[in-house]
Amino acid sequence: MSQQAMMNVTAMAQQRVDLEADERSTAPRLAWVKNWAGGTHVTVKETVADEEAWDLLSDNCADTDHNMDGLEGVVAFARVKAFMIKNLSASKSITLKPGISNGWVAMFKDNVTIEPLGVAAFGGNAIVDATHRAFRLMTPTSEDSVDVEMIIIGVKV
Amino acid sequence: MSQQASISVAMQASQTEDLEASVRSMSPRMTFSKAWSEGTGDDQADVHVTVAEALVAATPEEWDLRSGGGLDHDMDGLEGVVVFAKVKALMLKNLSATGYLTLAPTAASGWVALFTGTVIVPPLGAVVIVAPVGGVVVDTTHRGIKLTTDVNCDIEMFIIGVEA
Numbered sequence: 253m254s255q256q257a258m259m260n261v262t263a264m265a266q267q268r269v270d271l272e273a274d275e276r277s278t279a280p281r282l283a284w285v286k287n288w289a290g291g292t293h294v295t296v297k298e299t300v301a302d303e304e305a306w307d308l309l310s311d312n313c314a315d316t317d318h319n320m321d322g323l324e325g326v327v328a329f330a331r332v333k334a335f336m337i338k339n340l341s342a343s344k345s346i347t348l349k350p351g352i353s354n355g356w357v358a359m360f361k362d363n364v365t366i367e368p369l370g371v372a373a374f375g376g377n378a379i380v381d382a383t384h385r386a387f388r389l390m391t392p393t394s395e396d397s398v399d400v401e402m403i404i405i406g407v408k409v
Numbered sequence: 410m411s412q413q414a415s416i417s418v419a420m421q422a423s424q425t426e427d428l429e430a431s432v433r434s435m436s437p438r439m440t441f442s443k444a445w446s447e448g449t450g451d452d453q454a455d456v457h458v459t460v461a462e463a464l465v466a467a468t469p470e471e472w473d474l475r476s477g478g479g480l481d482h483d484m485d486g487l488e489g490v491v492v493f494a495k496v497k498a499l500m501l502k503n504l505s506a507t508g509y510l511t512l513a514p515t516a517a518s519g520w521v522a523l524f525t526g527t528v529i530v531p532p533l534g535a536v537v538i539v540a541p542v543g544g545v546v547v548d549t550t551h552r553g554i555k556l557t558t559d560v561n562c563d564i565e566m567f568i569i570g571v572e573a
Contacts, residue, residue, distance in 0.1 A: 257422035261537050263500045263567040265414035265457040267487050278487045280459045282567040284502055284535035293422035295437045323424050323435050336420045336439055342542075359536075362526020367540035371441040373418045376503075376534025403420050403439045 257288045257405045259334040259375050286334070286375055288405060294320040294327050296402040302395075305351050305388035308332065308380045309409070314353040316386050320404070329380045332406040335359065336373040337389075339366040340399040344392055348372060351386025358384060380406075414454050414569045415444040416498045416539055443541040445497060449571045451542045454497050458484045460566040462556075466508070469557040471515050472566075474547045475573070480515065484568070494573035495544030499523065500537040501556075501566045503530040508560035512536070515553030522546060544571060 261284045268277040296318075298304065310319035310326035320327040339346050348364040350357050358378030366372050391398050418441040425434040445454035460482070464470060476483035476490040484491040503510040510530040514521045522545035523538050530536050547570075556564060 255422060255424040258420070260419045261417070261500060261535055263414075263416040263498060263537070263569065265412060265567075265569060267412040267457060269488050276487060280457070280567065282459065282500055282502065282565055284500075284537075293424060293437070295439070323426055323433060334420055336418060336441075338439065338441060358529060358531075360524065360526070360528050362524065364524050364528065364538065365522065365545070366538070367542070367545060369542055370538070370540045371418055372536075372538045373420070373441075374530075374534070374536050376529075376531030378529075378531055401439060403422070403437060405420065405422055 255291050255293065257291060257293055258286065260285045261373060284375060288333055291333065291405060291407045292322055292327055293403060293405045294322045299397050299399050300346060300389045300391055301397040303388055303390045305386055307386050308356055309385045313386055315351055328409040329406045330409040332378045332380060332404060334375045334405040336371065336403050337366060338371045338401045339368060340401065342368050344368060344396050344398050346398045346400060347390045349388055349390065351388050354383050354385045356380060356384050356387045412447045412455050412457065414457055417442040418537055443539060445569065454569050454571055456486055456491050456572040457569045458486050458491050462564055464556060464558045464562045464564055466558060466560045469555050471553050471555045473552055474520055474554065475549065475552040478552060480553055492573040493547040493570045495546055495571040496568060497541060497544040498539040498569040500535065501530055501564065502535045503532060503562065503564060505558065505560060505562035506532050508532060508558045508562040510562055510564060511557045513555050515555045518550050518553050520547060520551050520554050522551065
């Protein structure tokens with residue numbers, strides 16, 4: 253098996269202020285680019301109803317609903333290098349948080365809110381282990397459902 | 410004053426598996442791109458702030474998204490201090506090869522609109538959170554963010570939003 257992966261984040265702005273005789277401008281750009289050789293990845297498309305949880309070690313751990321399905325079958329991550337989640341709803345937010353049991357807290361320890369049509373992305377090198385492995389997504393109310401897409405790049409156990 | 414701002418996020422992987430007689434492959438790509446025209450409404454932004462700072466180990470530093478609240482840092486923009494009413498995007502980079510950087514609301518008047526607890530940026534890592542349409546509110550009682558690191562650490566931060 254072979255894999256290559258990349259993550260690229262770029263933020264930029266242009267601003268100009270005309271102070272009568274004096275004009276000032278700024279055009280900052282902040283980029284984060286990372287390429288990885290090897291490893292593995294998982295993509296998820298899901299309609300989250302109320303609350304759903306995923307097990308990064310793919311062993312149906314307590315309080316989870318989903319394992320990680322990759323090209324070769326289920327994937328047990330030892331490390332997560334990049335994690336991106338898109339909220340496809342135009343009207344409802346969704347909350348990303350560690351699992352109830354064995355919560356994965358390497359990149360977020362509590363709620364991260366992803367607003368309608370928004371995104372959250374994390375890049376780095378974060379450990380997954382037997383007691384830190386589960387994350388979940390929650391809709392605003394138990395009656396809601398929200399479509400999401402995720403991609404997770406990492407290293408298998 | 411005029412402003413235009415944008416952010417793009419892309420992740421891509423290509424994976425091939427050779428199963429003796431058959432080869433399977435997949436090349437998913439997930440992208441997000443947003444450009445804001447100047448203004449204060451949905452899908453608009455009118456201000457941005459960039460921060461480059463050297464943090465000292467175990468010495469938290471606090472930024473005031475509304476500026477003037479007495480925290481360690483105000484938001485410095487092109488025209489002076491910036492008072493955010495809404496944030497549309499926040500990007501944070503950890504430039505340390507060894508240190509872990511944490512982002513969290515301040516204890517008092519913490520800004521909890523995007524994260525209620527600690528977000529961790531591993532060494533040489535980054536985090537970006539985008540609320541592209543309406544943005545998330547900053548107000549007088551929800552305004553402070555705190556950065557902490559376990560070793561001396563350079564950071565860069567980029568915030569796009571709407572000014573009060």
